[in-house]
Amino acid sequence: MSASAQEINNLINQEYKQGFVTELETDTFPPGLDDSVIHKLSKIKNEPEFMLEYRLKAFRHWQTLKSPEWAFVNFDPIDYQSISYYSAPKRKEDGPKSLDEIDPQVLEAYKKLGIPLDEQERLAGIAVDAVFDSVSVATTFKGKLKDVGVIFCPISEALRDHPDLIKQYLGSVVPHTDNYFAALNAAVFTDGSFVYIPKGVRCPMELSTYFRINAANTGQFERTLIIADEGSHVSYLEGCTAPMRDENQLHAAVVELIAMKDAVIKYSTVQNWYPGDKNGLGGIYNFVTKRADCRGDNSKVSWTQVETGSAITWKYPSCILTGDNAVGEFYSVALTNNYQQADTGTKMIHIGKNTRSTIVSKGISAGKAQNTYRGLVKVLKSAENARNYTQCDSLLVGDQCGAHTFPYIEVKQPSAQVEHEATTSKISEDQLFFCQQRGLSAEDAVSMIVNGFCKEVFKELPMEFAVEAQALLGLSLEGSVG
Amino acid sequence: MLSIKNLHVSVGDKPILKGINLEINDGEIHAIMGPNGSGKSTLSHILSGKSGYTVTEGSVTYQGKDLLEMPPEIRAREGVFLAFQYPVEIPGVSNIYLLKAALNSIRKHHGQSEVDAMDFLTLVKGKVRLLEMDEKFLYRAVNEGFSGGEKKRNEILQMAILEPKLCILDETDSGLDIDALKIVSEGVNSLRSPDRSFVMVTHYQRLLDYIKPDFVHVLANGQIVKSGGAELALELEEKGYSWLEDAQAAA
Ligand SMILES: Nc1ncnc2c1ncn2[C@@H]1O[C@H](COP(=O)(O)OP(=O)(O)OP(=O)(O)O)[C@@H](O)[C@H]1O
Numbered sequence: 001m002s003a004s005a006q007e008i009n010n011l012i013n014q015e016y017k018q019g020f021v022t023e024l025e026t027d028t029f030p031p032g033l034d035d036s037v038i039h040k041l042s043k044i045k046n047e048p049e050f051m052l053e054y055r056l057k058a059f060r061h062w063q064t065l066k067s068p069e070w071a072f073v074n075f076d077p078i079d080y081q082s083i084s085y086y087s088a089p090k091r092k093e094d095g096p097k098s099l100d101e102i103d104p105q106v107l108e109a110y111k112k113l114g115i116p117l118d119e120q121e122r123l124a125g126i127a128v129d130a131v132f133d134s135v136s137v138a139t140t141f142k143g144k145l146k147d148v149g150v151i152f153c154p155i156s157e158a159l160r161d162h163p164d165l166i167k168q169y170l171g172s173v174v175p176h177t178d179n180y181f182a183a184l185n186a187a188v189f190t191d192g193s194f195v196y197i198p199k200g201v202r203c204p205m206e207l208s209t210y211f212r213i214n215a216a217n218t219g220q221f222e223r224t225l226i227i228a229d230e231g232s233h234v235s236y237l238e239g240c241t242a243p244m245r246d247e248n249q250l251h252a253a254v255v256e257l258i259a260m261k262d263a264v265i266k267y268s269t270v271q272n273w274y275p276g277d278k279n280g281l282g283g284i285y286n287f288v289t290k291r292a293d294c295r296g297d298n299s300k301v302s303w304t305q306v307e308t309g310s311a312i313t314w315k316y317p318s319c320i321l322t323g324d325n326a327v328g329e330f331y332s333v334a335l336t337n338n339y340q341q342a343d344t345g346t347k348m349i350h351i352g353k354n355t356r357s358t359i360v361s362k363g364i365s366a367g368k369a370q371n372t373y374r375g376l377v378k379v380l381k382s383a384e385n386a387r388n389y390t391q392c393d394s395l396l397v398g399d400q401c402g403a404h405t406f407p408y409i410e411v412k413q414p415s416a417q418v419e420h421e422a423t424t425s426k427i428s429e430d431q432l433f434f435c436q437q438r439g440l441s442a443e444d445a446v447s448m449i450v451n452g453f454c455k456e457v458f459k460e461l462p463m464e465f466a467v468e469a470q471a472l473l474g475l476s477l478e479g480s481v482g
Numbered sequence: 483m484l485s486i487k488n489l490h491v492s493v494g495d496k497p498i499l500k501g502i503n504l505e506i507n508d509g510e511i512h513a514i515m516g517p518n519g520s521g522k523s524t525l526s527h528i529l530s531g532k533s534g535y536t537v538t539e540g541s542v543t544y545q546g547k548d549l550l551e552m553p554p555e556i557r558a559r560e561g562v563f564l565a566f567q568y569p570v571e572i573p574g575v576s577n578i579y580l581l582k583a584a585l586n587s588i589r590k591h592h593g594q595s596e597v598d599a600m601d602f603l604t605l606v607k608g609k610v611r612l613l614e615m616d617e618k619f620l621y622r623a624v625n626e627g628f629s630g631g632e633k634k635r636n637e638i639l640q641m642a643i644l645e646p647k648l649c650i651l652d653e654t655d656s657g658l659d660i661d662a663l664k665i666v667s668e669g670v671n672s673l674r675s676p677d678r679s680f681v682m683v684t685h686y687q688r689l690l691d692y693i694k695p696d697f698v699h700v701l702a703n704g705q706i707v708k709s710g711g712a713e714l715a716l717e718l719e720e721k722g723y724s725w726l727e728d729a730q731a732a733a
């Protein structure tokens with residue numbers, strides 16, 4: 001017989017393939033957070049003095065804040081004193097890293113994740129910065145990129161080597177006072193990527209960062225900063241995975257993008273943090289502040305995200321459309337299964353004239369999961385002829401999950417045009433039976449319908465990653481057939 | 483091909499089919515007629531494996547195997563095809579994608595390799611022409627925004643491409659205009675072959691003018707109350723069903 005409602009629920013049991021742990025010697029701080037930890041962190045990273053001051057200022061501010069409660073997510077309070085703020089594979093000494101110096105276990109881990117780092121095997125056409133717990137362990141194609149003037153390096157290295165760019169741009173889009181997690185991140189961030197594309201340069205390859213959490217009982221505080229100077233062009237992708245553990249782990253990131261006049265940044269995320277088990281035990285808390293400033297006229301930032309992992313996802317990649325004719329885009333697929341929770345969306349702030357924004361959000365809920373779209377479109381008085389188009393679709397798989405949509409619209413400029421469309425649909429038993437009657441298994445049918453639902457977003461991803469994202473979605477929905 | 487013996491089916495506590503007996507041999511066309519609510523779609527669903535029904539008695543054998551034991555996708559791969567009375571829409575999934583996935587799953591079941599992309603296109607375009615459809619339908623989402631008649635024609639397109647052994651057509655003629663009925667009938671006729679059988683559920687004689695059945699059965703109140711040749715349909719057209727239902731009640 002075909003799948004009944006109950007069986008549809010069983011269809012979506014997760015299998016997480018990146019849940020392994022790499023055993024290695026590490027330098028790890030004992031749990032706890034106070035001034036001395038921040039001093040130690042800044043020291044171990046060999047940072048300039050101004051960074052330590054920045055961190056301490058942020059820490060003071062964070063101590064005055066309370067954990068926010070407005071999102072549609074549920075979790076026990078986090079004990080910030082019980083986690084470690086730094087963990088890295090042990091290295092013999094500081095100084096420039098060559099591949100020989102990296103723990104072979106770490107290289108092996110990346111290989112297993114499909115990201116070989118060695119010269120011969122590394123991915124063609126994609127430069128990778130590999131961040132393992134609190135440090136970047138390798139960055140490929142750095143030299144080749146440098147030849148065209150592109151800086152692509154771990155942010156901890158940029159703090160030392162490019163202090164002027166850091167001073168000018170770090171915190172200029174997401175100040176340390178922005179929100180609770182941004183303040184915490186500013187105080188304790190450990191690594192992430194730094195990208196600078198000089199004037200008029202079209203970055204010759206895709207840039208990417210692969211974030212891996214490995215150590216137990218640690219928080220990962222990612223910091224990424226991308227600056228696209230006038231007329232430049234860059235496509236960047238991040239991927240994330242973590243071991244399966246019964247305890248929740250925190251990943252609190254801040255990502256800042258700056259696009260100058262005529263610059264284009266395409267930022268894609270395939271987020272596959274460990275989502276927790278079938279019963280909601282364990283998984284990553286993914287609390288992220290991502291924001292782009294389209295500072296120059298005619299600049300464009302396009303966010304594309306495929307979020308399938310994490311126990312809780314809480315993020316709103318946003319665009320401040322400052323320049324005239326600036327364009328902001330947000331394409332999102334968020335899939336929640338079992339007990340996963342996602343509260344995600346975007347903010348589009350129209351400041352410049354003729355600014356345009358497009359939001360396409362596809363939320364998929366299965367199992368007992370909750371999926372929320374929260375978006376703000378704000379048109380300031382100055383934004384003459386601003387336009388926004390928002391499309392927000394939710395798909396329910398089974399009958400125990402939830403989808404919620406909170407679109408906020410604030411328009412202060414009468415010539416603005418803001419359009420919003422929303423739909424909620426459900427994979428019906430009749431659809432599944434129809435597909436089965438044509439010879440497809442129920443699993444393939446669900447995966448086909450879900451992929452069809454996400455098509456508009458997938459076409460925004462770089463080719464290689466679109467394929468990966470589709471496979472990931474299929475995997476996340478994999479399970480028993482009734 | 484198909485042998486239905488004393489089949490009783492209920493939904494919840496409610497008996498719907500109450501002892502159906504039907505033998506269908508290779509190459510035969512059987513028309514099933516009968517009043518609304520008599521159980522025609524239920525029979526189609528039971529044969530194709532839809533959930534929500536309970537078989538309380540009886541058996542169905544298909545090509546020597548117990549059909550009721552097979553999951554619906556296996557039945558499909560073994561050649562059972564249902565053209566739905568109410569085809570569903572699948573937003574985002576293009577017709578051609580579904581067709582290819584369906585064809586490949588059937589081929590795989592029979593140990594064949596995936597269909598070559600070029601061969602597939604040639605095959606599909608040929609069938610599109612046969613059914614006088616616009617090629618654009620191939621690239622539209624399955625049945626989304628299709629008119630009632632277009633949906634029905636799309637069902638027959640799928641049937642023509644998947645080349646099943648047992649074709650069950652549940653009121654394919656309802657909703658088709660006069661020209662479309664003719665085209666679809668010709669499509670069905672082109673699929674007639676000595677090793678392919680048809681079960682056609684219909685309310686109207688005019689379909690049977692185009693596709694001449696070998697047998698006509700009248701289903702009333704969950705039972706086959708009368709069987710005959712093509713001429714029975716003409717008699718029904720004239721007299722309606724009440725005389726048969728009265729006889730059933732008296733029995
Ligand atoms: N899921 C269900 N729950 C309750 N009753 C049902 C269900 N499915 C079918 N029935 C009932 O079973 C009877 C037979 O329905 P069926 O759809 O098979 O009729 P049909 O002969 O195809 O009718 P029509 O000519 O109108 O298409 C009807 O009385 C119908 O209401």
Ligand SMILES: [Mg+2]
Binds near residue numbers: 522523524567652653
């Ligand atoms: Mg019916």
